Amino acid sequence: xxxxxxxxxxxxxxxxxxxxxxxxxxxxxxxxxxxxxxxxxxxxxxxxxxxxxxxxxxxxxxxxxxxxxxxxxxxxxxxxxxxxxxxxxxxxxxxxxxxxxxxxxxxxxxxxxxxxxxxxxxxxxxxxxxxxxxxxxxxxxxxxxxxxxxxxxxxxxxxxxxxxxxxxxxxxxxxxxxxxxxxxxxxxxxxxxxxxxxxxxxxxxxxxxxxxxxxxxxxxxxxxxxxxxxxxxxxxxxxxxxxxxxxxxxxxxxxxxxxxxxxxxxxxxxxxxxxxxxxxxxxxxxxxxxxxxxxxxxxxxxxxxxxxxxxxxxxxxxxxxxxxxxxxxxxxxxxxxxxxxxxxxxxxxxxxxxxxxxxxxxxxxxxxxxxxxxxxxxxxxxxxxxxxxxxxxxxxxxxxxxxxxxxxxxxxxxxxxxxxxxxxxxxxxxxxxxxxxxxxxxxxxxxxxxxxxxxxxxxxxxxxxxxxxxxxxxxxxxxxxxxxxxxxxxxxxxxxxxxxxxxxxxxxxxxxxxxxxxxxxxxxxxxxxxxxxxxxxxxxxxxxxxxxxxxxxxxxxxxxxxxxxxxxxxxxxxxxxxxxxxxxxxxxxxxxxxxxxxxxxxxxxxxxxxxxxxxxxxxxxxxxxxxxxxxxxxxxxxxxxxxxxxxxxxxxxxxxxxxxxxxxxxxxxxxxxxxxxxxxxxxxxxxxxxxxxxxxxxxxxxxx
Ligand code: MN
Numbered sequence: 020x021x022x023x024x025x026x027x028x029x030x031x032x033x034x035x036x037x038x039x040x041x042x043x044x045x046x047x048x049x050x051x052x053x054x055x056x057x058x059x060x061x062x063x064x065x066x067x068x069x070x071x072x073x074x075x076x077x078x079x080x081x082x083x084x085x086x087x088x089x090x091x092x093x094x095x096x097x098x099x100x101x102x103x104x105x106x107x108x109x110x111x112x113x114x115x116x117x118x119x120x121x122x123x124x125x126x127x128x129x130x131x132x133x134x135x136x137x138x139x140x141x142x143x144x145x146x147x148x149x150x151x152x153x154x155x156x157x158x159x160x161x162x163x164x165x166x167x168x169x170x171x172x173x174x175x176x177x178x179x180x181x182x183x184x185x186x187x188x189x190x191x192x193x194x195x196x197x198x199x200x201x202x203x204x205x206x207x208x209x210x211x212x213x214x215x216x217x218x219x220x221x222x223x224x225x226x227x228x229x230x231x232x233x234x235x236x237x238x239x240x241x242x243x244x245x246x247x248x249x250x251x252x253x254x255x256x257x258x259x260x261x262x263x264x265x266x267x268x269x270x271x272x273x274x275x276x277x278x279x280x281x282x283x284x285x286x287x288x289x290x291x292x293x294x295x296x297x298x299x300x301x302x303x304x305x306x307x308x309x310x311x312x313x314x315x316x317x318x319x320x321x322x323x324x325x326x327x328x329x330x331x332x333x334x335x336x337x338x339x340x341x342x343x344x345x346x347x348x349x350x351x352x353x354x355x356x357x358x359x360x361x362x363x364x365x366x367x368x369x370x371x372x373x374x375x376x377x378x379x380x381x382x383x384x385x386x387x388x389x390x391x392x393x394x395x396x397x398x399x400x401x402x403x404x405x406x407x408x409x410x411x412x413x414x415x416x417x418x419x420x421x422x423x424x425x426x427x428x429x430x431x432x433x434x435x436x437x438x439x440x441x442x443x444x445x446x447x448x449x450x451x452x453x454x455x456x457x458x459x460x461x462x463x464x465x466x467x468x469x470x471x472x473x474x475x476x477x478x479x480x481x482x483x484x485x486x487x488x489x490x491x492x493x494x495x496x497x498x499x500x501x502x503x504x505x506x507x508x509x510x511x512x513x514x515x516x517x518x519x520x521x522x523x524x525x526x527x528x529x530x531x532x533x534x535x536x537x538x539x540x541x542x543x544x545x546x547x548x549x550x551x552x553x554x555x556x557x558x559x560x561x562x563x564x565x566x567x568x569x570x571x572x573x574x575x576x577x578x579x580x581x582x583x584x585x586x587x588x589x590x591x592x593x594x595x596x597x598x599x600x601x602x603x604x605x606x607x608x609x610x611x612x613x614x615x616x617x618x619x620x621x622x623x624x625x626x627x628x629x630x631x632x633x634x635x636x637x638x639x640x641x642x643x644x645x646x647x648x649x650x651x652x653x654x655x656x657x658x659x660x661x662x663x664x665x666x667x668x669x670x671x672x673x674x675x676x677x678x679x680x681x682x683x684x685x686x687x688x689x690x691x692x693x694x695x696x697x698x699x700x701x702x703x704x705x706x707x708x709x710x711x712x713x714x715x716x717x718x719x720x721x722x723x
Contacts, residue, residue: 591615
């Protein structure tokens with residue numbers, strides 16, 4: 020510590036050492052060494068990271084509360100609240116078992132993120148702890164070795180990567196490989212050692228040629244070459260199905276210069292000396308990674324026609340590249356720095372925001388895992404602001420990133436000036452302009468298109484709110500109907516405040532909550548009636564209804580939607596939103612808990628997949644005339660006047676257009692219409708009429 024922070028008073032650290040040595044006294048590690056060697060080594064790794072004094076004291080004490088009789092209040096009294104918070108955080112994190120059942124793992128991972136949010140130093144101590152445990156893994160039984168190594172590879176190495184601490188990441192990966200694939204590790208080690216002499220000669224040759232070329236241009240650059248870590252060679256062999264002899268670039272070269280300008284100059288020198296491999300140049304100086312990594316990357320055809328990878332950066336960038344977030348720690352003083360540092364880590368900030376919107380731990384784990392892959396794309400707003408997204412992100416993700424409202428009403432986008440379809444996948448360097456319309460609202464399909472957790476959680480939240488609104492309306496209908504059967508009036512009860520009171524008695528907060536509960540099927544309307552009517556009347560009511568199913572349907576109310584459900588009269592019927600069945604079409608019914616029967620088209624995928632026990636026979640009532648919205652898609656040439664021709668073909672068939680949405684591509688237009696259709700035959704006729712319009716390529720119904 021004194022090396023990088025000479026002015027610091029290390030007496031508390033000495034005290035921490037004495038404390039930990041005393042409380043761990045008599046305990047041994049599996050290696051046979053006294054236990055205290057472990058906290059000392061962990062504190063050492065934290066000092067390698069050049070962290071501040073509380074972190075290193077925290078590392079020294081990190082196992083005392085978990086494994087000894089020492090208590091948190093004791094630590095707080097002796098070392099102050101800051102250290103106590105760190106030790107407490109690490110203790111809690113130590114109890115997290117990432118290898119338990121998947122579901123629990125997700126929850127635990129969330130805790131890890133929350134620990135980071137509180138104070139990222141907790142996670143840095145945990146990383147140091149894991150690094151030392153991995154270094155001494157050979158003393159553990161085989162099965163435990165593999166479990167810990169896998170966990171390290173799944174969770175800790177990606178965390179180190181995301182925090183930008185490169186050396187810990189590589190060390191953890193190599194050690195994990197050693198225990199997970201011992202044969203691969205041994206072979207790599209052997210092969211790398213065998214080639215050592217040639218490689219060193221080659222490396223030195225490249226270094227001297229490159230240094231000379233830089234010097235000739237007056238650039239003061241420090242060139243180095245070092246073997247890549249085993250895991251990255253392994254990954255390359257796996258990803259590209261190569262064997263060892265085919266992996267040439269075992270050495271990564273690095274050029275360190277003083278200024279950013281010199282980085283680009285050095286790049287010019289390298290590219291004029293050796294031919295660059297197309298598509299391999301990356302400018303992380305202009306576009307830093309989320310973990311703040313900056314560098315120029317290129318691959319060139321070096322001496323002996325071997326591909327060599329070169330990274331060019333300044334000394335400052337190098338420090339960030341090696342130490343990541345830790346590089347912003349030790350040198351600074353003051354308590355508020357962790358806040359600003361966390362703010363600089365976009366990734367962390369986003370994680371924190373997402374996790375507030377996600378209630379399902381599974382979804383959370385999934386989003387984290389997805390996000391731990393470093394692949395990102397960078398796109399611009401029309402104003403030139405830069406945003407980074409995970410690979411595969413779409414314009415929906417972009418829209419939600421700009422603002423929730425923009426996401427909510429996103430109806431399309433122009434990318435680099437051209438209209439693109441909804442599913443367009445963002446590419447590096449795109450300039451994206453979102454088109455919004457007030458009528459546009461999110462739909463379930465958007466969940467398939469959206470890639471980022473933020474967009475997905477906002478879409479879900481919106482749909483949940485919609486669902487609640489519908490439930491309230493439905494609940495009111497149901498309750499009103501049931502009350503009316505007994506000669507009671509909803510509004511009168513409402514005015515008297517009776518509804519509100521009843522709701523509270525049934526454990527919901529207010530009237531709206533009660534109605535929503537009834538609409539969802541969580542609260543039964545007869546529970547409400549039971550509070551209002553004499554028991555005899557309720558009894559009579561129940562006697563009229565036989566069988567559980569009928570009773571349920573009876574309770575959720577009665578709506579004649581033109582569908583007959585076999586064997587049951589009084590039943591709530593809904594039409595499936597996935598397939599929009601039309602009168603005259605073959606249909607199938609599915610019993611939905613608390614929500615009556617949902618009617619699907621007989622061949623609808625959802626209907627086919629459902630448990631047969633939930634199916635019920637349904638048929639259309641005679642001569643139903645009940646216009647319902649149907650979505651159709653019309654593909655046609657992108658010509659003026661054509662849209663008008665299509666619209667009039669629709670209205671001439673006696674059909675109303677509820678909504679229209681037009682997207683144009685290079686030479687064609689895809690129009691989506693929502694039209695009000697009375698029955699299946701009418702739909703067939705109108706589609707035929709549209710197809711007859713000149714310039715129309717195809718007209719069809721959209722399912723789903
Ligand atoms: Mn430990």
